Amino acid sequence: MVDRTASDLQVGLLGSFEVTVAGRPVLLPRGRGRALLAVLAMDPGLPVTVETLAQRVWGARPPQHVRASVHTVVRRLRSRLPPESIGFSAGGYVLKATAEQVDVARFRRLAEAEPGDPSCAEKLWAAVRLWRGVAFTGVDSEDLYAAEVPALTDRYLSALERVADLSLVGPRFPDPIEITELTQRIRAALEHHPLRESLWVRHLRLLDLTGRRAEALAAYEDVRRSLADELGVGPGAELSAVFADLLGDPEDAGRSGAATRPVPPSAPSTFVGRTDALAAIDELIASGEQAPVVVVSGAAGVGKTALVLHWAHLHYDKFPDGVVYVDLRGFDPNRRPMALGEALRLVLAELGVDAQQVPSDVHRQLTLYRSTIAERRLLVVLDNARDADQVRPLLPPRTAAALVTSRDQLFGVVSREGASTVRLGPLSGDEARELLRRRLGARRVGAEDGAVAEIIETCDRLPMALSLVAARAATNPAFRLSDLADELRPESGRLDNLSGPDEHSSVRAAIRSSYLALGPEDARVFRLLGLHRVAEISLAATASLAGVTLTEASSTMARLAAASLVEERRPQRYVQHDLVRLLAVDLLGASESPEAKRRAALGVLGHYLATAREAAMLMDPQQYPISLLPMVDQVVLDRVTSYDEALAWFTAMHESLLEVAWIALATGYPEYGWRLVWCLVDYADRRAALWWPWANLAEHAVVVLAAAGDGAGVAQCHRLAGQALARLGEYDRAHEHFALASEGFERIGDDVGRSYVLRNDTWTCAREGRFAEAVARMEKLVELFTGTGDEAGLGRAMNSMGWYLVHLGDLDRALATCLKALEHAQTSGDRPGEADTWDSLALAYQRLGRLEDALEAAERAAEQYEALGDHVSAARSGLQAGDLSEDLGDRPRARGAWQRALVVVDNADPEIRAILTLRLDGAGGQPH
Numbered sequence: 001m002v003d004r005t006a007s008d009l010q011v012g013l014l015g016s017f018e019v020t021v022a023g024r025p026v027l028l029p030r031g032r033g034r035a036l037l038a039v040l041a042m043d044p045g046l047p048v049t050v051e052t053l054a055q056r057v058w059g060a061r062p063p064q065h066v067r068a069s070v071h072t073v074v075r076r077l078r079s080r081l082p083p084e085s086i087g088f089s090a091g092g093y094v095l096k097a098t099a100e101q102v103d104v105a106r107f108r109r110l111a112e113a114e115p116g117d118p119s120c121a122e123k124l125w126a127a128v129r130l131w132r133g134v135a136f137t138g139v140d141s142e143d144l145y146a147a148e149v150p151a152l153t154d155r156y157l158s159a160l161e162r163v164a165d166l167s168l169v170g171p172r173f174p175d176p177i178e179i180t181e182l183t184q185r186i187r188a189a190l191e192h193h194p195l196r197e198s199l200w201v202r203h204l205r206l207l208d209l210t211g212r213r214a215e216a217l218a219a220y221e222d223v224r225r226s227l228a229d230e231l232g233v234g235p236g237a238e239l240s241a242v243f244a245d246l247l248g249d250p251e252d253a254g255r256s257g258a259a260t261r262p263v264p265p266s267a268p269s270t271f272v273g274r275t276d277a278l279a280a281i282d283e284l285i286a287s288g289e290q291a292p293v294v295v296v297s298g299a300a301g302v303g304k305t306a307l308v309l310h311w312a313h314l315h316y317d318k319f320p321d322g323v324v325y326v327d328l329r330g331f332d333p334n335r336r337p338m339a340l341g342e343a344l345r346l347v348l349a350e351l352g353v354d355a356q357q358v359p360s361d362v363h364r365q366l367t368l369y370r371s372t373i374a375e376r377r378l379l380v381v382l383d384n385a386r387d388a389d390q391v392r393p394l395l396p397p398r399t400a401a402a403l404v405t406s407r408d409q410l411f412g413v414v415s416r417e418g419a420s421t422v423r424l425g426p427l428s429g430d431e432a433r434e435l436l437r438r439r440l441g442a443r444r445v446g447a448e449d450g451a452v453a454e455i456i457e458t459c460d461r462l463p464m465a466l467s468l469v470a471a472r473a474a475t476n477p478a479f480r481l482s483d484l485a486d487e488l489r490p491e492s493g494r495l496d497n498l499s500g501p502d503e504h505s506s507v508r509a510a511i512r513s514s515y516l517a518l519g520p521e522d523a524r525v526f527r528l529l530g531l532h533r534v535a536e537i538s539l540a541a542t543a544s545l546a547g548v549t550l551t552e553a554s555s556t557m558a559r560l561a562a563a564s565l566v567e568e569r570r571p572q573r574y575v576q577h578d579l580v581r582l583l584a585v586d587l588l589g590a591s592e593s594p595e596a597k598r599r600a601a602l603g604v605l606g607h608y609l610a611t612a613r614e615a616a617m618l619m620d621p622q623q624y625p626i627s628l629l630p631m632v633d634q635v636v637l638d639r640v641t642s643y644d645e646a647l648a649w650f651t652a653m654h655e656s657l658l659e660v661a662w663i664a665l666a667t668g669y670p671e672y673g674w675r676l677v678w679c680l681v682d683y684a685d686r687r688a689a690l691w692w693p694w695a696n697l698a699e700h701a702v703v704v705l706a707a708a709g710d711g712a713g714v715a716q717c718h719r720l721a722g723q724a725l726a727r728l729g730e731y732d733r734a735h736e737h738f739a740l741a742s743e744g745f746e747r748i749g750d751d752v753g754r755s756y757v758l759r760n761d762t763w764t765c766a767r768e769g770r771f772a773e774a775v776a777r778m779e780k781l782v783e784l785f786t787g788t789g790d791e792a793g794l795g796r797a798m799n800s801m802g803w804y805l806v807h808l809g810d811l812d813r814a815l816a817t818c819l820k821a822l823e824h825a826q827t828s829g830d831r832p833g834e835a836d837t838w839d840s841l842a843l844a845y846q847r848l849g850r851l852e853d854a855l856e857a858a859e860r861a862a863e864q865y866e867a868l869g870d871h872v873s874a875a876r877s878g879l880q881a882g883d884l885s886e887d888l889g890d891r892p893r894a895r896g897a898w899q900r901a902l903v904v905v906d907n908a909d910p911e912i913r914a915i916l917t918l919r920l921d922g923a924g925g926q927p928h
Contacts, residue, residue: 009085011041011095011102014152015132016430017139021082028080030430032057032073035141040086040095041102042148047091056144059446103130104152111159121166125178127159128185134192134438138430142446149442157189157199164202168209179210180317187313191271192438194226197239204242210317215263216246222266261322262350264381267309270438270467273431274307277422281311284420285318285401293395293402293417297409298424299564299577300331300510301464304405305383307424312381312403319401321376324350326394330386331407331513333504337386340393344369347380347394366393373400381405386517388412407514407564425567426461426577429453435463439470444481451482458488460577465498465507495582511583514563525556526565527591528600529576530584533663534656539572540636544607545600547634599632605672606631608660611638612653612679615646619868620682622792622830626675626716643831647869650683658693665704674701674713677720682832685727686870688909695724715744719757726764734764755784759797766804774804795824796833803840806847815844835864839877846884855884859897866904875905875912882919895920 012018017034019026028034039056040048054066063069074093078086087094099105110127113120135149164182186203193199200223207216220235220243227233235243277296284294296304312323324347328338344365348358351372359365373380377399385391385406391413395402404410404419413419427435436452437445445452459465469488473479487497499506515526525546529537532545543553557574560566566574576584588597606629613628618640640649650657657676665673677698684690698721705713722737738761745753758781766774778801785794799821805814818840825833838861845854858881865874878901885894902916 007098007101009082009097009101011037011044011097012132013038013041013139014103014107014130014135014156016137019081026080028077030138030140032140033077033080034139035144036070036073037077037095038136038139038141039144040093041097042104042144044095044097044099044102044105047089047094049092053093056141056147059141059143104135106130107152108155111155121163124159124163124166128156128163131156134434137434140446140449142443145442145446153193157193157196160185160189161198161202164206168202168205179206182206183210183317184314191267194223195230197223197227197236201238201242204239204246208246212261213246214261215316217243218263220246261320262324262378263316264309264312264323264325267313268306268467270435271303271306271310272434272438273427274303274310274424277307277424278311278314280422281308281403282315284422285315285403293404293413293419294422295410295413295419296403296405296422296424297407297564299462299567299580300407300514301462301507302424302426302564303463304424306463308381308383308403308405312379315379319377319379321378322350323379323381325381325383326350327383328385328390330384330390331510331517332384333506333509333513337390340390341365343394348372351376369394370397373397376400379403385410388416392417409562409564411562427463427466429456429461432456432459432461432466435466436470439467440473440481444473448481451480451485454485455481455488458485458494458578459498460579462507462577462579464510465579468498468500468505468507471500471505491578491582491585495579495586498579507579508583508586511565511580514565515583515587517563518559518565522556522559524592525553526560527584527588528597529566530581530586530588531597531600532576532604533581534659535575536569536656537574537576538638539574540611540638541604541607542574543636544634545604547599547603547632549634550636553636601667601669602632603635605660605664605669606635607637608657609672609675609679610635611640611649612657612676615640615649616679616682618643618646619650620832622790622796622828622833623682626678629671629675643868647683650680651869654680654683654690658690658697661697662700665701670701670704670708670710671713674705674710674717677701678716681720681723683869685723686868686873688727688872691724691727695721695728695730698724711744711748712750715741715748715750715753718744719753719760722757722764723760726760726767729767731764731768735761738764755781759800763800766800766807769807771804771807775801775808778804791824791828792830792833795821795828795830795837798824799833799837799840802837802844806840806844811844811848815841815848818844831864832868832870835861835868835870835873838864839873842877842880842884846880851884851888855881855888858884862897862901862904871904871906872909872912875901875909875916877901878904879912879916879919882916 008022010020017028017038019028019037028037035057036053039053050067050070053070054062057070057073070093074086085096087096099109107127107130110123110130113123117123135152136145139145164186167179167182183203183206186199186206190196190199190203200219204216204220207213207219220239223239224235227235281294281296285292296308298304309325312325316323326338326343326346328343329335330337341362344362345355345358348365348369349355353368353372359368373396378396380394380396380400380402382391382394382402382404385404385408387408388410389412391404391406391410395413395417404413409421410419414421433445433452433456436455455469456466459469469484473481473484488494495508499508515523518526525542528545532541537545539550539553539557542557543550546553546556548556554572557566557568561568561574565580566576569575610628610631613626614637616623638649640646657680661673661676664670664676677694680690680694684694698717701717702714702721705717718737718741722734722741725737726734738757742754742757745751745757758777762774762777762781765777778797781797782794782801785797798817802814802818802821805811805817818837822834822837822841825837838857842854842857842861845851845857858877862874862877862881865877878897882894882897882901885891885897898916898919902913902920905912905916
């Protein structure tokens with residue numbers, strides 16, 4: 001008996017790996033968990049030994065402790081699946097599921113339908129329709145793939161052939177919809193198994209059955225050539241007999257429209273994925289009331305041509321008058337874009353118009369073209385279009401449809417002709433891996449998983465780049481994939497290693513042809529983008545880099561986006577893929593002077609520093625200020641005018657700012673690097689995940705700045721490094737940095753800097769439990785601040801002292817000190833200081849036994865921390881508020897506080913999250 005919740009589980013292996021529970025998808029990351037579940041699913045309800053699981057999951061390199069390693073993987077799987085889905089018996093682990101819950105088991109049962117069974121056809125159709133693509137896609141197990149996929153695939157092909165036989169000679173007249181689906185499935189299967197003659201026999205007979213004898217004859221010629229080229233043999237007896245039948249009635253062949261039903265070129269046999277794009281074209285073509293036009297745009301090498309040709313073959317049956325294909329050569333590296341007259345002559349020839357009947361005048365050619373296709377139901381594929389002007393005259397009227405590909409987004413066709421658009425990006429990781437697997441085989445790809453992952457990323461998941469690497473690997477079978485990954489790793493030679501014997505097989509040439517179509521100013525900005533090694537760039541940063549106005553930058557980036565040389569993923573924020581950026585880097589070195597490059601670098605660094613400083617001061621106006629550097633002309637800032645905008649900006653930009661700081665330190669601009677570290681401090685101080693990156697960057701900056709002789713920068717970065725290390729509990733290292741910072745500030749006569757170091761060092765003492773020493777130090781700091789007019793600084797110093805006094809047990813003095821600190825924080829508008837003081841008051845009231853006052857203070861602290869974006873502190877205060885509510889006997893209020901804290905902390909602090917989860921489990925209220 002299968003457990004009721006376990007029975008909600010469904011596992012799909014006949015295509016992309018899929019797991020659902022009660023109809024909802026379960027996301028299992030790629031890796032051993034998927035492989036182990038797939039092994040168990042091959043025999044649901046039956047135990048699989050630990051040794052078999054280890055062999056299938058780890059292959060020839062099993063772990064040192066097999067049973068423990070298998071158990072670890074199973075434990076992780078169990079945490080994501082329904083209870084008791086995976087059991088254990090003396091024979092091994094077992095997936096507690098029926099055959100109906102795993103598509104492989106259902107397929108095996110249905111595919112065994114006997115010919116005498118009245119429902120044989122229905123069962124075989126159900127079996128065939130369970131297949132969604134190549135089996136085990138997304139499962140990383142070379143051993144499992146080799147052991148199961150060939151036999152499963154052969155059974156699928158056999159079932160497909162049996163369905164075809166029943167459709168061709170069965171007792172009932174074939175359903176046209178089923179015939180269309182069957183033809184599509186057979187054509188897709190032949191892409192992977194082009195030498196299976198028995199499948200070709202069914203394919204040719206189905207084409208003939210549906211009145212497409214000319215296409216069947218062309219397909220026979222394709223397979224005849226393939227057999228001769230690949231195996232050195234001719235067609236077998238059965239295939240030859242079909243050919244003879246096709247030739248048997250030439251009158252029928254003439255009626256089928258053989259002379260005027262053009263067939264497009266074949267799509268690459270290694271075409272993979274693109275499910276969403278294919279579905280989008282399906283919907284757009286099907287929904288068009290008249291002459292639907294779909295523009296497929298994307299960067300060079302992204303696979304636009306392969307997509308539309310694959311779609312055209314899948315849906316060839318929908319166009320009784322055929323598919324016309326024209327390569328307009330819009331971005332051909334060696335030839336000029338195709339002129340209208342040449343394109344019209346090619347299309348007319350495809351449609352069966354005799355060359356002698358084609359006039360020489362282009363306008364008359366256009367009239368003939370329109371009259372020829374006026375009543376035809378066909379698809380016109382206009383591939384590799386340069387611009388809207390090249391496309392517009394060739395768009396078909398009335399009953400025909402058009403698929404257009406271009407690197408340009410063809411706004412003119414979209415706006416004036418009402419075309420729909422499909423934007424094509426890089427392959428997904430799974431699709432890229434499947435492309436390599438089809439080209440190189442599952443065994444070779446599965447044997448070097450790490451190298452394959454690196455190749456996929458260095459190729460930007462671009463089909464053209466991946467195909468070039470696959471070709472190099474295929475023609476050099478002795479090469480390890482790790483060797484090819486090593487070749488691609490250095491950026492300096494990557495484009496050279498993604499080139500074939502000619503420009504048509506060169507990633508650099510493909511991207512460069514898009515660059516050559518730009519105007520002079522757009523080309524200059526494109527080259528300068530090579531200096532910007534951070535993934536995303538804003539419009540303001542672009543303007544600062546190029547030394548232009550926002551309006552000018554907006555126009556240029558719009559044209560670069562239209563040309564697929566950048567991508568606008570969010571309004572006014574652009575991404576440039578690595579391979580495109582590497583071309584910009586190459587061109588930059590050859591075309592721009594050192595002075596121009598330096599001005600651009602200073603412009604974009606000035607943008608980041610000025611915006612970050614403004615945002616940092618909005619978040620905490622009381623922090624130790626730094627001076628800005630002189631800026632070049634035309635530096636434009638991102639708009640940041642309030643605390644909330646500053647928080648949002650840092651949330652979106654903190655990873656980029658860390659990267660910019662590293663780059664600045666490494667490329668000769670250390671004065672910008674350390675100032676960016678300072679700008680990040682207040683944001684990073686409240687986010688535990690940033691403490692190590694912040695500490696590493698600050699310590700590295702100390703070394704670079706010392707070499708540059710920047711004493712002020714060295715002192716500041718010692719202080720910043722100490723602050724981060726103290727957060728991390730590295731107290732000895734923190735004190736060392738604080739001592740060096742204090743010495744540095746003393747050497748340059750910066751007493752304010754020394755006072756900030758004293759406060760940081762004192763806080764660290766308190767973290768170590770040295771509260772008496774911390775109070776003594778803080779009393780001196782309070783004395784220094786008194787009378788200076790610095791209300792916020794005085795308030796923060798008093799709050800710190802009050803918190804230390806709580807831990808010393810001097811509770812009355814602690815409470816009085818914190819209340820005074822609260823007054824100073826509120827008077828000065830110091831929001832972070834006020835939140836910290838409410839937190840201290842909550843602790844003081846709690847120690848005094850005033851629980852209701854403590855609860856109010858904790859709730860205020862949690863609310864203010866959350867508003868500040870300090871999720872960890874908000875969760876801590878929320879945890880305290882829940883505990884206090886529990887102590888006061890208010891269970892609903894406690895549960896609400898814990899639930900809110902759990903939502904706020906998310907994954908920012910696993911320790912707090914674990915405590916909150918335990919509290920809610922005990923209270924019976926953990927949210928789902």
